Amino acid sequence: MNKSVYASPDQVSETKRHILTVLVDNEPGVLARVIGMFSGRGYNIDSLNVAEVSNDENISRITIVTHGTSEVVSQIEKQLLRIVPVHSVTNLNREDSSVEAEVALVYIYISENNKKKVYELCDFYRARKIENDNNTTIFEIAGASERVNRFIKEINEITKVEIVRSGPVAISSIHKNEEE
Amino acid sequence: MNNEITGAEIVLKSLAEQGVEVVFGYPGGAVLPIYDTLFKQNSIKHVLVRQEGGAIHAAEGYARSTGKTGVVLVTSGPGATNVVTGLTDAMMDSVPIVCITGQVPSHLIGSDAFQECDTTGITRPCTKHNYLVKDVNKLSSVFHEAFTIAQNGRPGPVLIDIPKDVQFAKGTYEEKNKIIIPSHRLFEPSPDFEKNKIEEAVELISKAKKPIFYIGGGCINSGPKASKLVREFINIVGSPVTMTLMGLGVVGSSDKNSLGMLGMHGMYEANMAMHECDVMINIGARFDDRVTGRLDAFSPNSKKIHIDIDESNINKTINVDVPIIGDVKQVVEKMISVWKEKKYKIDDVFLKSWWDKINKWKEIDCLNYNNEGKQIKPQYAVQRLYELTKNTKTFVTTEVGQHQMWAAQFYKFEEPNRWLTSGGLGTMGYGFPAAIGAQVGNPDALVVDIAGDASILMNIQEMSTAIQYRLPVKIFILNNEYMGMVRQWQELLHGGRYSESYTDSLPDFVKLAESYKAVGLRAKTTDDLDEVINQMIETKNTVIADIWVTKEENCFPMIQSGSAHNEMMLSKDQKQDKKSAEKGKILV
Numbered sequence: 001m002n003k004s005v006y007a008s009p010d011q012v013s014e015t016k017r018h019i020l021t022v023l024v025d026n027e028p029g030v031l032a033r034v035i036g037m038f039s040g041r042g043y044n045i046d047s048l049n050v051a052e053v054s055n056d057e058n059i060s061r062i063t064i065v066t067h068g069t070s071e072v073v074s075q076i077e078k079q080l081l082r083i084v085p086v087h088s089v090t091n092l093n094r095e096d097s098s099v100e101a102e103v104a105l106v107y108i109y110i111s112e113n114n115k116k117k118v119y120e121l122c123d124f125y126r127a128r129k130i131e132n133d134n135n136t137t138i139f140e141i142a143g144a145s146e147r148v149n150r151f152i153k154e155i156n157e158i159t160k161v162e163i164v165r166s167g168p169v170a171i172s173s174i175h176k177n178e179e180e
Numbered sequence: 181m182n183n184e185i186t187g188a189e190i191v192l193k194s195l196a197e198q199g200v201e202v203v204f205g206y207p208g209g210a211v212l213p214i215y216d217t218l219f220k221q222n223s224i225k226h227v228l229v230r231q232e233g234g235a236i237h238a239a240e241g242y243a244r245s246t247g248k249t250g251v252v253l254v255t256s257g258p259g260a261t262n263v264v265t266g267l268t269d270a271m272m273d274s275v276p277i278v279c280i281t282g283q284v285p286s287h288l289i290g291s292d293a294f295q296e297c298d299t300t301g302i303t304r305p306c307t308k309h310n311y312l313v314k315d316v317n318k319l320s321s322v323f324h325e326a327f328t329i330a331q332n333g334r335p336g337p338v339l340i341d342i343p344k345d346v347q348f349a350k351g352t353y354e355e356k357n358k359i360i361i362p363s364h365r366l367f368e369p370s371p372d373f374e375k376n377k378i379e380e381a382v383e384l385i386s387k388a389k390k391p392i393f394y395i396g397g398g399c400i401n402s403g404p405k406a407s408k409l410v411r412e413f414i415n416i417v418g419s420p421v422t423m424t425l426m427g428l429g430v431v432g433s434s435d436k437n438s439l440g441m442l443g444m445h446g447m448y449e450a451n452m453a454m455h456e457c458d459v460m461i462n463i464g465a466r467f468d469d470r471v472t473g474r475l476d477a478f479s480p481n482s483k484k485i486h487i488d489i490d491e492s493n494i495n496k497t498i499n500v501d502v503p504i505i506g507d508v509k510q511v512v513e514k515m516i517s518v519w520k521e522k523k524y525k526i527d528d529v530f531l532k533s534w535w536d537k538i539n540k541w542k543e544i545d546c547l548n549y550n551n552e553g554k555q556i557k558p559q560y561a562v563q564r565l566y567e568l569t570k571n572t573k574t575f576v577t578t579e580v581g582q583h584q585m586w587a588a589q590f591y592k593f594e595e596p597n598r599w600l601t602s603g604g605l606g607t608m609g610y611g612f613p614a615a616i617g618a619q620v621g622n623p624d625a626l627v628v629d630i631a632g633d634a635s636i637l638m639n640i641q642e643m644s645t646a647i648q649y650r651l652p653v654k655i656f657i658l659n660n661e662y663m664g665m666v667r668q669w670q671e672l673l674h675g676g677r678y679s680e681s682y683t684d685s686l687p688d689f690v691k692l693a694e695s696y697k698a699v700g701l702r703a704k705t706t707d708d709l710d711e712v713i714n715q716m717i718e719t720k721n722t723v724i725a726d727i728w729v730t731k732e733e734n735c736f737p738m739i740q741s742g743s744a745h746n747e748m749m750l751s752k753d754q755k756q757d758k759k760s761a762e763k764g765k766i767l768v
Binding site: 025028033040074078079081 | 300301304305308309310312329362364365490491492494495496
């Protein structure tokens with residue numbers, strides 16, 4: 001709905017975050033086809049993740065976090081399926097259960113007066129120290145996006161940080177071999 | 181390895197195996213090896229156009245008039261960028277095209293080499309699929325897959341970009357039947373596809389009191405048999421039917437059930453029937469905005485059945501009750517058998533009162549126009565053209581604008597594949613090269629491009645092509661010295677300020693034709709018209725007929741932007757209410 005120039009006012013469903021996983025042939029240009037469809041048709045990408053998942057068959061999995069009404073998201077799914085190298089599109093919001101995780105690397109400026117608090121917080125969130133310099137430390141935290149958000153919010157209250165996040169990847173938690 | 185051949189030879193061999201008879205193209209540096217191979221063979225004919233944009237529209241015209249795949253061959257850089265409009269056009273109107281572009285040698289890609297452009301990057305959103313082939317051994321499998329993808333499911337354009345070194349390199353050719361295309365790359369309905377949905381749909385139709393069939397170009401793409409089945413089904417149901425611009429000809433104009441075209445410049449009775457129906461059966465149409473008008477007032481009280489091969493068309497702009505994904509031919513065949521098996525029948529009383537209502541709407545006579553005086557009305561010109569060509573096998577192409585709508589309204593199509601027009605993209609300059617393509621595919625038929633004075637100038641260079649190949653295409657220009665549709669919108673929505681819509685300094689079309697060694701004719705008044713048309717038909721040469729028509733005629737009836745089906749404007753005295761006019765102005 002509402003993608004026409006003659007916008008329909010009767011859309012009712014609310015905007016929600018959706019995680020889509022897209023299995024694609026790992027061929028040149030396939031990522032551009034997928035993200036080009038989003039930009040060309042005016043859809044949103046909140047985060048994007050792509051990596052090869054099966055070496056022998058040359059298949060990659062693209063995980064896209066988007067938001068929109070269920071009508072818009074179902075249109076996104078159908079548009080994705082039109083792309084020739086796309087094998088399948090799974091909307092994990094429609095699956096009974098799924099798990100998601102992302103990784104963030106957090107570059108933390110540490111001084112004597114916040115050191116204790118920082119370490120306590122990292123400890124609490126089980127953030128792993130992966131590099132240590134004189135007054136800066138890089139921590140790695142993995143988990144659901146909400147957990148990473150909370151960590152970042154709290155550490156921000158203590159000290160200055162720089163962050164890089166992978167965006168989530170997700171999988172249906174009832175393992176299905178038949179899905180391609 | 182004795183059986184190795186060059187990439188260019190693989191290209192030609194693939195085309196030959198795919199049954200390609202003709203290629204529309206224009207040579208250049210990056211496709212010279214292919215042109216060299218083309219020179220050495222006789223099985224595939226090449227039609228040299230005068231600008232690459234002409235090549236792809238010609239291929240579209242060829243494809244749509246013959247049901248085959250159109251093939252285009254152009255060079256890198258500007259050759260490729262010039263076909264972008266045509267690719268988009270073919271994408272929007274679902275025309276099967278395979279477009280071959282040359283590319284700079286592999287080792288130069290990315291270096292901003294002469295005539296280099298990122299062809300696959302540029303054409304990604306305007307093709308169904310595209311390829312950059314860097315390995316000569318993959319060339320034949322890419323070609324065979326490309327032809328399959330272009331024709332499979334909802335047809336569309338596929339582009340193959342081939343670097344020059346790959347055209348020279350030697351590799352092995354693989355035959356079509358040795359190529360296995362993974363199923364996810366194609367549309368393949370399961371054997372008993374949508375069985376329950378079909379039964380549900382047929383039952384819904386049987387219970388309708390006010391049914392209407394809404395037929396689109398998908399029926400034409402599904403092949404001539406699909407049109408036959410659609411006619412048969414409509415006949416046994418006894419329901420009225422309306423067609424989109426792309427669907428004209430699926431049901432004959434003279435068919436008693438036909439209400440003609442619907443939409444922005446469609447028939448009053450068709451739009452009213454769409455508005456008031458209780459069951460709508462959309463077969464191969466996509467609820468385009470030219471058809472629906474204002475969405476929140478679109479056919480408010482109907483249950484909607486939507487048959488489409490492309491799932492993304494389902495619920496895209498209009499929510500439907502019974503979606504059926506599949507090929508028209510197969511789905512309608514099943515619908516007919518379910519209907520017969522269950523001995524369904526629509527209640528005669530309801531059906532009769534529905535037809536009575538429709539016949540009342542017909543009495544409005546929405547295409548009525550004032551035909552007084554000696555000046556030729558554009559509508560009258562099309563009517564005469566129809567009357568004088570209706571007993572000949574005729575293909576009609578158009579450019580885009582008022583003349584296109586008058587052609588759709590006043591030329592009566594009895595068969596599919598005879599009407600070629602740019603619907604989705606609305607490409608001015610489409611009609612003439614498309615007519616060239618249609619004439620190449622149907623050498624014995626009469627092919628007429630109904631054109632406007634502005635549109636025809638967009639690809640007028642193709643006169644050379646028509647003359648070179650002795651193609652007796654007829655260009656029938658409704659000359660009002662305006663970009664008529666632009667002028668009409670300016671009159672209705674922009675206070676009559678005709679900003680840049682007057683086509684000043686037009687050529688003398690008769691002399692223009694003569695300068696190409698074609699025949700130029702002119703009709704200035706109604707007295708000349710029939711004679712000019714007859715002379716045009718009888719001339720065994722390319723003809724430009726310059727028909728001088730009244731300058732400020734508007735195309736009616738019209739659903740103005742932002743209005744609904746039941747708010748049609750029948751003449752310019754009838755004003756749209758101010759609020760919806762303001763809202764409509766921002767739309768296209």
